[in-house]
Amino acid sequence: MKNTKQIELPKLEIADREGGNQRWLKNPTMYIGGCAATLASDHAIYFAKYFGLSKLYPYGLDNITKTDFIKFAKLVKPYIRPRIRGVDRLEIFIEGFSQFLKDKGINELSLKPFSSDINYPEFAKKIIKQIKNNYPVPFLLLHHKNKALDDYTWHWFGINGIKTFDTSDDLEHLSEATLKQLQVKIVSYGKPKWHFLYDFWNSGFSQNGGIIIYKFNTSK
Secondary structure, three states: OOOOEEEEOOOOEEOOEEOOOHHHOOOHHHHHHOHHHHHHHHHHHHHHHHOOOHHHOOOOOOOOOHHHHHHHHHHHHHHOOOOOOOOOOHHHHHHHHHHHHHHOOOOOEEEEEEEOOOOHHHHHHHHHHHHHOOOOEEEEEOOOOOHHHHHHOOEEEEEEEEEEOOOOOOHHHOOHHHHOOOEEEEEEOOEEEEEEHHHHHOOOOOOOOEEEEEEEOOOO
């Protein structure tokens, strides 16, 4: 069995899930198309709990309950509300979540888009860097020709970990062949699952969503 190097973010435990679940929300539009707002809620709580941005979350961080998460998601919903086509552009997520941060008095955290139509090694290395810096990665997947990934299409989910067969510390300079074996921990509907990142990037479409890059303006 090959040796692996694995990096996972701290878990955001809510009820018996690893993060929130849009299906908890009774509003029909959120139940069907609330993945972006649910993910933004997850990440707001994550930054409140693990980066000290406590102004982002008005409830208890020691025990994040399902009831409190539902109430919080309702506060986030107006910023990243579901649309007819869903939140189908990176910029919609960025504009909405950035306004939420601003309204909460958080100015040190910024968001930038990174399209999946960039070459794969650059895309993979960007995700590796984010995870190494303890940032969760919002991922938007639109179309995909692989029907086995239908549960993830036209959907926002989080990447919360990486796993590689190269055990060196220089993960941002891995070969393309090694990067194609990179696995990522995807969290969707509050459930984690490991997948090969290349399977998601190699969708069969030239422009197909991408990721959001979080950055602290005060970080080195």
